[in-house]
Amino acid sequence: MKKLSALALLFAFCACLPGEAFAADGGRPSILGALWKWAPLLLSGFAFNLLISVLAMALGTVLGAVLGLGLVAPSSGLRRTSHAATQFFRNAPWLVLLFFCMYLMPFEFVVGGAVVPFPGWVKAVIGFALPVMANTAEIVRGAVQSIPPAQWEAAESLSFTRRQTLWMVILPQCVKRMLPSWMNLYSLVTMATSLASVVGVSEMLTLTADALAAEGGRTDLMAPFYGFVLFCFFVYCYPIGVWTRRLEARYAVK
Amino acid sequence: MLAEWFRELYRLTGINLTIFTDSFDQALFLRGLGTTVSLSVICLSLSLLIGVLGAWWQASRIPLVRALVKGFVVVFRTTPPLVQIYFFYFGLGAILPRVPNAFGVMQPMVGNTQWAILSLALFAGAFNIEIFRSGIEAVPRSTIEAAESLGFSRSLIFFDVVLPLAFRVCLPALNNNLVNLVKTTTLAYAIAVPETLYAAQQIWTDASNVPEMMTVLLITYVALVGVLVAAVRRIEAKLAIPGGMR
Numbered sequence: 001m002k003k004l005s006a007l008a009l010l011f012a013f014c015a016c017l018p019g020e021a022f023a024a025d026g027g028r029p030s031i032l033g034a035l036w037k038w039a040p041l042l043l044s045g046f047a048f049n050l051l052i053s054v055l056a057m058a059l060g061t062v063l064g065a066v067l068g069l070g071l072v073a074p075s076s077g078l079r080r081t082s083h084a085a086t087q088f089f090r091n092a093p094w095l096v097l098l099f100f101c102m103y104l105m106p107f108e109f110v111v112g113g114a115v116v117p118f119p120g121w122v123k124a125v126i127g128f129a130l131p132v133m134a135n136t137a138e139i140v141r142g143a144v145q146s147i148p149p150a151q152w153e154a155a156e157s158l159s160f161t162r163r164q165t166l167w168m169v170i171l172p173q174c175v176k177r178m179l180p181s182w183m184n185l186y187s188l189v190t191m192a193t194s195l196a197s198v199v200g201v202s203e204m205l206t207l208t209a210d211a212l213a214a215e216g217g218r219t220d221l222m223a224p225f226y227g228f229v230l231f232c233f234f235v236y237c238y239p240i241g242v243w244t245r246r247l248e249a250r251y252a253v254k
Numbered sequence: 255m256l257a258e259w260f261r262e263l264y265r266l267t268g269i270n271l272t273i274f275t276d277s278f279d280q281a282l283f284l285r286g287l288g289t290t291v292s293l294s295v296i297c298l299s300l301s302l303l304i305g306v307l308g309a310w311w312q313a314s315r316i317p318l319v320r321a322l323v324k325g326f327v328v329v330f331r332t333t334p335p336l337v338q339i340y341f342f343y344f345g346l347g348a349i350l351p352r353v354p355n356a357f358g359v360m361q362p363m364v365g366n367t368q369w370a371i372l373s374l375a376l377f378a379g380a381f382n383i384e385i386f387r388s389g390i391e392a393v394p395r396s397t398i399e400a401a402e403s404l405g406f407s408r409s410l411i412f413f414d415v416v417l418p419l420a421f422r423v424c425l426p427a428l429n430n431n432l433v434n435l436v437k438t439t440t441l442a443y444a445i446a447v448p449e450t451l452y453a454a455q456q457i458w459t460d461a462s463n464v465p466e467m468m469t470v471l472l473i474t475y476v477a478l479v480g481v482l483v484a485a486v487r488r489i490e491a492k493l494a495i496p497g498g499m500r
Contacts, residue, residue: 223345
């Protein structure tokens with residue numbers, strides 16, 4: 001019921017603004033007609049957003065897991081270095097990190113005479129993976145530290161090595177605890193992929209601006225088109241949020 | 255003195271930090287930094303206001319008000335802030351009438367900076383509502399009953415009893431959100447609000463010193479956010495209720 005009302009509200013938010021939504025005047029396509037015409041292109045752009053988000057999340061999670069283990073390492077030097085890296089990438093705004101990767105990475109590599117292109121969207125994936133890495137590291141640290149220390153001691157008294165304790169006792173329990181925050185992070189990454197439009201990756205928001213320009217910059221189309229972008233992200237991210245809350249409730253540490 | 259040193263640095267190493275050697279670039283960058291700070295402060299206060307009012311209305315006795323607040327929170331939390339800014343600036347800005355300015359030139363009723371402030375405040379406010387709600391729920395029922403039995407009115411209970419207690423409970427989450435807000439102000443770059451990122455871009459287009467300005471930019475934001483994090487930690491420690499609230 002709540003879901004329905006929220007959806008209805010968003011629809012109203014997007015659609016009610018222009019009054020003459022259905023009326024076509026003098027050869028110009030109506031608002032819904034224009035939206036219908038461009039929807040396949042815009043949705044393909046959205047698919048690109050999702051691809052970037054999945055790749056960035058995968059890369060960021062792998063790096064973040066390593067960094068997170070560094071945060072709970074026994075060596076204080078390693079811990080401090082990991083901590084500095086985590087804080088740095090958590091404090092830097094996503095957009096600035098994206099700019100950093102976009103402008104400072106080469107657009108192609110030469111590997112043994114062969115030129116390997118390095119397109120903008122791959123750099124965007126790396127740009128998004130950096131904050132994901134830092135946030136994942138924090139999630140891992142939080143989960144590892146939430147396991148009662150008695151378990152470490154118990155494993156030690158059973159003559160487990162540190163590595164065995166970590167891999168066989170601690171981490172399997174952490175996965176469950178990390179899942180809600182990790183999914184929350186994924187939802188954030190998906191929303192952040194729209195930032196790639198600022199640096200010229202042709203994802204949904206860029207294509208929307210292109211489509212609007214192709215329609216001759218009609219001002220009455222802007223709110224519905226951007227409303228459609230909002231709607232697509234909402235439809236994708238809302239279920240993730242609901243599922244996250246459900247998992248949170250199920251795994252809640254009482 | 256300092257400018258001399260950086261000019262020497264440029265001569266010896268090729269590191270071209272025009273924000274130290276060129277007074278124009280320096281002013282541009284400092285103005286950008288000022289805009290970022292004022293943008294953050296204004297959005298921060300507005301978002302806190304939205305958070306308090308929203309949390310208050312979310313406990314309203316009228317179901318429609320509750321549903322509207324709920325819908326607002328859900329929509330603004332699950333859509334990208336950049337698209338929200340575009341929606342407001344391009345979508346709504348195009349619909350609003352144009353008004354003549356002081357020179358008689360027609361211009362949009364709401365400028366880009368105002369739209370950026372509005373959308374960022376709404377975005378952060380939606381998160382604040384949710385944070386305040388969870389804090390309010392953590393205030394024990396018996397405390398409210400005690401206030402009721404002392405003859406406090408509904409609004410007096412909310413502002414004088416519940417809110418101060420809830421504020422302390424949700425301070426960590428609130429701080430997190432406020433730090434996020436400061437980072438999100440960079441998005442105002444996309445609609446040409448002259449904040450730090452925008453100023454930096456103008457400088458590197460002029461002086462073609464992208465790597466230097468990028469590094470300056472990263473360090474600036476990390477320092478800015480770092481200072482903020484340290485400050486809110488201190489506030490958190492100062493406001494902590496001795497013995498915790500149980």
